[in-house]
Amino acid sequence: MCGRTSCHLPRDALTRACAYRDRQGQPRLPEWRDPDRYRPSYNKSPQSDSPVLLSRLHFEKGADSSERIIAPMRWGLVPSWFKEDDPSKLQFNTSNCRSDTIMEKRSFKSSSIGAASSPEDWEKVWDNWRLLTMAGIFDCWEPPQGGDCLYSYTIITVDSCKGLNDIHHRMPAILDGEEAVSKWLDFGEVSTQEALKLIQTSENITFHPVSTVVNNSRNNTPECLAPVGLEVKKESKASGSSQKMLQWLATKSPKKEDPKTPQKAEPDVPQWSSQFLRKSPFPTKRGGAGCLERWLKQEKEEEPVAKRPHNQ
Numbered sequence: 001m002c003g004r005t006s007c008h009l010p011r012d013a014l015t016r017a018c019a020y021r022d023r024q025g026q027p028r029l030p031e032w033r034d035p036d037r038y039r040p041s042y043n044k045s046p047q048s049d050s051p052v053l054l055s056r057l058h059f060e061k062g063a064d065s066s067e068r069i070i071a072p073m074r075w076g077l078v079p080s081w082f083k084e085d086d087p088s089k090l091q092f093n094t095s096n097c098r099s100d101t102i103m104e105k106r107s108f109k110s111s112s113i114g115a116a117s118s119p120e121d122w123e124k125v126w127d128n129w130r131l132l133t134m135a136g137i138f139d140c141w142e143p144p145q146g147g148d149c150l151y152s153y154t155i156i157t158v159d160s161c162k163g164l165n166d167i168h169h170r171m172p173a174i175l176d177g178e179e180a181v182s183k184w185l186d187f188g189e190v191s192t193q194e195a196l197k198l199i200q201t202s203e204n205i206t207f208h209p210v211s212t213v214v215n216n217s218r219n220n221t222p223e224c225l226a227p228v229g230l231e232v233k234k235e236s237k238a239s240g241s242s243q244k245m246l247q248w249l250a251t252k253s254p255k256k257e258d259p260k261t262p263q264k265a266e267p268d269v270p271q272w273s274s275q276f277l278r279k280s281p282f283p284t285k286r287g288g289a290g291c292l293e294r295w296l297k298q299e300k301e302e303e304p305v306a307k308r309p310h311n312q
Helices: 011-017 178-185 192-196 240-250 288-301
Strands: 005-007 041-044 049-055 068-075 096-098 112-117 133-141 150-159 170-172
Touching (some): 112 178
Parallel strands (some): 068 150
Antiparallel strands (some): 112 133
16 A cells, blocks of 8 residues: 555644544544644655544543544554664554454554544534545554653555555555444444454545655645646657658659569558658668668669650
8 A cells, every 4th residue: 555645634624524423422523632743734654643533442541432532643553562762663664554464463463443534524513525534553652761652553454446456456444434433443342353344445435646746755735635637648740741741751753564564562651640750671871962862863763664765
């Protein structure tokens, strides 16, 4: 899967986009943890912070697991058991994890469940596009020498849907709809095995090509998301006068055939529409004079019989 996401909504707008209903069916807005760490961006790359939606129970013992928190986290999971003093020393890529090995690899085994938000309508709080909610897992790493804990996450991937298969063989595991998001986050009521059943390929996604400006993570403008057309490069056409010249060069002078000589079938002369000519049967020689001399010699040899002097 690719290494770019986007979340450019202002913080208040993102909060409204994540509106939900708790276990009692009451409308709620998620609370923020470390809100000052959130930076809207059109071009997020691994090791940058992105908003992650998760259950309040992860932070508060005895809390209602259906209540939600938004927490900015580092993209690229640093497991809690990592013993180095610098997360950048992690020797493997953890920005994504495969759904079929998520329960086997040590890197992800002890991690918790969250949803990365990269808009779902909820009354009048949010009436825009649904957020792309991707299933993920997160962990909390404590520096060996002490200091602030680092929360980080990874995005779960599955086999690509038919529409994306020609682009890449993997895609994010999409939590398609509010019910799926609720089941994935509410680990207090939904078992891990039940939650993992939500991890499957989804066809409910649209996409469009963007320009290569997104390749540089320092570019943070709307151009990163703007659709571009994949047009086939057209062959340049010669002008009208050039085409006539090309046709004249490709056509031999008329010639009367000797009745005793069997006539050979001549292929039709193509109507050249490009600036490329057939390869000349004569050896290549530099200089226009040599080409003109050979041409005149050929014309003399092929002069029509009617113009030759009669010996009778």
